[in-house]
Amino acid sequence: MPHAGLMIERAMGDEEGPFLRAKLHIRSGKRRLREGKISAGLLTLYDALSAALEWYVASENRRKSLNIQKNENLNNERDILSILVRSKIIDGKFDYDSFDKLIDRAINEDILDFDYSELLLQYESLMKQLGIMPFDESELPKERPDTF
Secondary structure, three states, rough: OOOOOOOHHHHHHHHHHHHHEEEEEEEHHHHHHHOOHHHHHHHHHHHHHHHHHHHHHOOOHHOOOOOOOOOOOOOOOOHHHHHHHHHHOOOOOHHHHHHHHHHHHHHHHOOOOOOOOOHHHHHHHHHHHOOOOOOOHHHHHOOOOHHH
């Protein structure tokens, strides 16, 4: 994983750990995409999204502003995204269902040819709305070559 050896997530707490993991995985996922490692890049971006959502709901202050309905699970990404749209935190333009199908494909095959440019624009917009991006990559721990 891109964060291996760069952080001890559990020691960082419920907010700091996922926040840094999201940033590290965004950086690494985008690099992997540029290198043509499409499946690995997509899976890394998926993990960054998961960490970003975990970070968002970890804060009691942020949770107070959310319109959470009965039976919604704050451990379920689809539920969290629905809550964030309903609460007007995000605009809902990111097509999670299509992204999820693409992730399933990336798990099962090595995607060799995929124009990810539009997906990356939508993804970065979502990450900006969540407050993960923008960030200064130079402030992150240096990548380790052995992380793929």
